[in-house]
Amino acid sequence: MNLENVLESIKPLDKHSMDLCKTHLDSLTKPIGSLGVLEDLAIQISGITMNSKPIIKQKQAFVFAADHGITEEGVSAFPQEVTKQMVLNFINGGAAINVLARKAQTPVTVVDIGVNGDLIIEGLVQCKVAHGTKNFSKEPAMTREQAILAIETGILLTTEAINRGVDLFIIGEMGIGNTTSSSAIVTALTNAPLEDTVGCGTGISTDSLQIKRSIIKTSLEKHKPNANDGLDVLSKIGGLEIAGMVGVILACAANRRPVILDGFISGAAALIAQSLSPLSVSYMIPSHSSVEPGHRVIYQKLTLHPFLHMNMRLGEGTGAALAIHVIESSLQILHEMATFADAGVSNKNL
Numbered sequence: 001m002n003l004e005n006v007l008e009s010i011k012p013l014d015k016h017s018m019d020l021c022k023t024h025l026d027s028l029t030k031p032i033g034s035l036g037v038l039e040d041l042a043i044q045i046s047g048i049t050m051n052s053k054p055i056i057k058q059k060q061a062f063v064f065a066a067d068h069g070i071t072e073e074g075v076s077a078f079p080q081e082v083t084k085q086m087v088l089n090f091i092n093g094g095a096a097i098n099v100l101a102r103k104a105q106t107p108v109t110v111v112d113i114g115v116n117g118d119l120i121i122e123g124l125v126q127c128k129v130a131h132g133t134k135n136f137s138k139e140p141a142m143t144r145e146q147a148i149l150a151i152e153t154g155i156l157l158t159t160e161a162i163n164r165g166v167d168l169f170i171i172g173e174m175g176i177g178n179t180t181s182s183s184a185i186v187t188a189l190t191n192a193p194l195e196d197t198v199g200c201g202t203g204i205s206t207d208s209l210q211i212k213r214s215i216i217k218t219s220l221e222k223h224k225p226n227a228n229d230g231l232d233v234l235s236k237i238g239g240l241e242i243a244g245m246v247g248v249i250l251a252c253a254a255n256r257r258p259v260i261l262d263g264f265i266s267g268a269a270a271l272i273a274q275s276l277s278p279l280s281v282s283y284m285i286p287s288h289s290s291v292e293p294g295h296r297v298i299y300q301k302l303t304l305h306p307f308l309h310m311n312m313r314l315g316e317g318t319g320a321a322l323a324i325h326v327i328e329s330s331l332q333i334l335h336e337m338a339t340f341a342d343a344g345v346s347n348k349n350l
C-alpha cells in the first residue's frame with residue numbers, strides 16, 4: 001500500500017466493541033473504573049481491533065536509524081558516528097532497547113533508513129533512503145519524494161509484519177541530532193515557544209542549548225514549513241527515521257493494530273502522523289513522559305496521557321518496551337478476572 005491508500009484506509013475506532021469491553025470490565029469484581037488506565041487501555045485496544053476481548057500474541061519493535069546533517073552545527077553532545085556504532089550495538093543485542101525488549105519478549109528489527117555510511121551487517125534491514133539528511137539550517141533536510149519513500153518504507157515493513165501475525169507494535173529510533181529535528185517539528189506544528197520545545201537531548205550545555213534554539217528559530221524562518229502539510233514539515237526539517245516511524249503509525253492505524261509511542265522523537269513522528277491523518281491518533285498508545293520538555297507539548301497536541309513517569313530520556317523504543325508490560329496486564333485483567341456473578345460477590349451500590 002502506498003501512503004495515499006493507507007491514509008484513505010484509516011477509520012475510527014469500533015464503538016460497539018468498546019462498549020462491550022466496558023460492560024465486561026464493569027462486571028468484574030472491583031468498583032467501577034478502579035483499575036484506571038488498565039481499563040482505558042483494554043477499551044482502546046478493543047476499539048482498535050474490533051474485538052471486545054482482544055488477545056496479543058506477537059509483538060514487534062522497529063528501531064529506525066538515520067543521520068542528521070544538522071549535527072554540523074554542534075547541536076548534540078555526541079558525534080555523528082555514534083549512530084552507526086549504536087546500530088552495531090543493537091544488532092549485537094547490547095543496547096538498552098535490546099534488554100528491555102527481551103524482557104518484554106519482543107523481537108527488535110533494526111532498520112537502516114538513512115545512516116551516513118555503508119553498513120553491511122547481518123540482521124540489519126537495509127532500506128537506506130539517503131546517507132543522512134542535509135543540514136536543515138542551510139537547505140531542506142530532504143525532498144518531499146524522499147520523505148514519502150521513507151514513510152512508505154515504514155508502511156511496507158509494518159504490513160509485512162502484520163502478514164506474519166504481529167498484533168502489537170512499538171517504535172524507536174537512533175539518530176544523533178534528532179532531538180533538534182524533533183524540536184523543530186514540534187515548534188512548527190504547535191507554535192509553542194522554543195523554551196517549551198527545545199531541550200538538552202543527549203546532555204548539551206546551557207550555552208549549546210541557546211545555540212540549538214537559535215538554529216531552530218532561524219531555520220523555521222528560512223523554510224517556513226506549512227503547519228497544515230505534515231509532508232512539508234517532515235521534508236524541510238525532519239529526519240528519515242522519523243519518517244519511518246510515521247509509516248509504522250499510519251500502517252498500524254490502517255490495519256487496526258495498536259502502536260506504542262516511545263519518547264520525544266517518536267512523539268514528533270506522531271505529530272506528523274496526526275497532521276496527515278487526525279484519526280490515526282486513536283491507534284496510538286502513549287507510554288512514558290520524557291525529560292525532554294517538548295514531550296509535554298506533543299502529548300497536549302495529541303490529547304494523550306502518558307502513564308509511565310520514569311525520568312527517562314533515551315529513545316530507541318525503551319519507554320514503549322516498558323509499556324508492553326502494562327498493556328499485557330490490562331488484557332490479562334480482561335480475560336482472567338472473575339465477575340461478581342462468578343465469584344459470588346455482592347455487587348450493590350449502597
Ligand SMILES: Cc1cc2ncn([C@H]3O[C@H](COP(=O)(O)O)[C@@H](O)[C@H]3O)c2cc1C
Pocket residue numbers: 075076077078082086173174175176177178179180200201202203314315316
Ligand atoms: C550512546 C547513545 C545511545 C543512544 N540511544 C538513543 N539515543 C538518543 O540520543 C539521540 C538524540 O539526542 P541528540 O539530539 O542530543 O543527539 C538519538 O540518537 C536518540 O535516540 C542515544 C544517544 C547516545 C549518545
Ligand SMILES: O=C(O)c1cccnc1
Pocket residue numbers: 179200201202262263264265266290291292295312313314315316
Ligand atoms: O525522549 C527521548 O526519546 C529522547 C530524549 C533525549 C535524547 N534522546 C531521546
